[in-house]
Amino acid sequence: MTNLNENTENVLLPITEFSADDEKFMRRAIALAKIADSHNEIPVGAVVVCDGKIVGEGFNQSIMNNDPSAHAEMMAIRDAGIKINNYRLLDCTLYVTLEPCPMCAGLLVHSRINKVIFASKDLKTGAAGSAFSLLNHEKHNHQVIAQAGLLNDECSTMLSAFFKRRRAEKKAEKKQKATINLSSD
Numbered sequence: 001m002t003n004l005n006e007n008t009e010n011v012l013l014p015i016t017e018f019s020a021d022d023e024k025f026m027r028r029a030i031a032l033a034k035i036a037d038s039h040n041e042i043p044v045g046a047v048v049v050c051d052g053k054i055v056g057e058g059f060n061q062s063i064m065n066n067d068p069s070a071h072a073e074m075m076a077i078r079d080a081g082i083k084i085n086n087y088r089l090l091d092c093t094l095y096v097t098l099e100p101c102p103m104c105a106g107l108l109v110h111s112r113i114n115k116v117i118f119a120s121k122d123l124k125t126g127a128a129g130s131a132f133s134l135l136n137h138e139k140h141n142h143q144v145i146a147q148a149g150l151l152n153d154e155c156s157t158m159l160s161a162f163f164k165r166r167r168a169e170k171k172a173e174k175k176q177k178a179t180i181n182l183s184s185d
Contacts, residue, residue, distance in 0.1 A: 018117070018147075018150045021052065022095070022117060022150055023150065023151065025047055025049050025054065025093075025095040025117075026095050026097070026117065026119060026150045026151050027151070028045075028047050028054060028057070028095070029045040029046055029047050029072075029095045029096055029097050029119075030045060030097055030119075030151065030154060030155065030158070031045065032045025032046065032047070032057055032058065032059040032072065033045035033059060033060075033072070033097045033155070033158060034158075035059050036059035036060040036061070036072065037158070037162055039061070039063070039064050040063065041059070041060040041061060041062065041063055041064060042060050042098075042159070042162060043059075043060070043097070043158050043159060043162050044059065044060045044071065044072040044096065044097050044098045044159075045057075045058070045059045045060075045072050045096070045097050046058050046059070046072035046073045046075070046076040046094060046095065046096040046097070047076055047094070047095050048076050048077060048079070048080035048089060048092050048093070048094050048113070049092060049093045049094075049095065050080070050084065050089070050091060050092040050093075051091075055079075055080045055083045055084055055092070056076040056077060056078070056079035056080025056081070056083060057075075057076055057079055058071075058072045058073065058074065058075025058076035058077070058078070058079060059072050059075065060072050060075075061075060069103065071101065071103065071104050072096060072097070072098075073094060073096055073100055073104040073107060073108070074103075074104060074107060076094065076096075077089065077094070077107055077108075077111050077113070080092065081111070087111065088111065088112045089111045089112055089113050089114075090112050090114065091114055092113055092114060093113070093114060093115045093116070093117060094108065094113050094115070094116045094117070095116075095117050095118075095150075096116065096117075096118045096119070097118070097119045097120065097151075097155040097158070097159075098118060098119065098120050098122055098126075098155065098159065099118045099120065099121050099122040099126035099127070099128050099129075099130055099148065100116060100118065100126070100127055100128055100135075101122070101125045101126070101127055102125065102127040102132055102134055104127070105127035105128060105132070105134040105135050105144075106134065108135060108144050109134070109135065109140050109142050109144060110142075112142050113144055114144070114145065115144065115145040115146070115147065116128060116135070116144055116145070116146050116147070117146075117147045117148075117150055118146070118147075118148055118150070119148075119149070119150055119151045119152050119154070119155035119156070120152050120155045120156045120159060121148055121152075128144075128146040128148070129146060129148075
């Protein structure tokens, strides 16, 4: 495994392979993402692992909880903090199906997560190097190691299918509303 480059501008580590445990934990995050999808939430799942054991789990719940902060990472880190009885998650790794947003990247820094492994990059709002580089900002007193690409194809396909379905649903709603408006005239 490659170590973090001393140049903090290069926040994503060049990884050629992941371990069987990495894959096992990401598969659990994918299972959680599917739960989010079943609730018509953006399918993102996350697990926090410490000493080889899952200590926190979460999936996107912003819509169902009417809580814009209820991202998968937030839910998993809250769960882990309660389970290990500490607000600092030193020596823990977060596995998440989508690159963390700026809010979640801030949470990773403040919770002192050691490493984040994510599947798919988020070119619009990803804060682990795709759109922003917040995990390793020079002014932070904690740096988070980031690794990308584990089970990327599977997670990207799930996200693309979700947004394709959502666009089709919104188009159908607009069409239905237009039909109702025409019939009421």
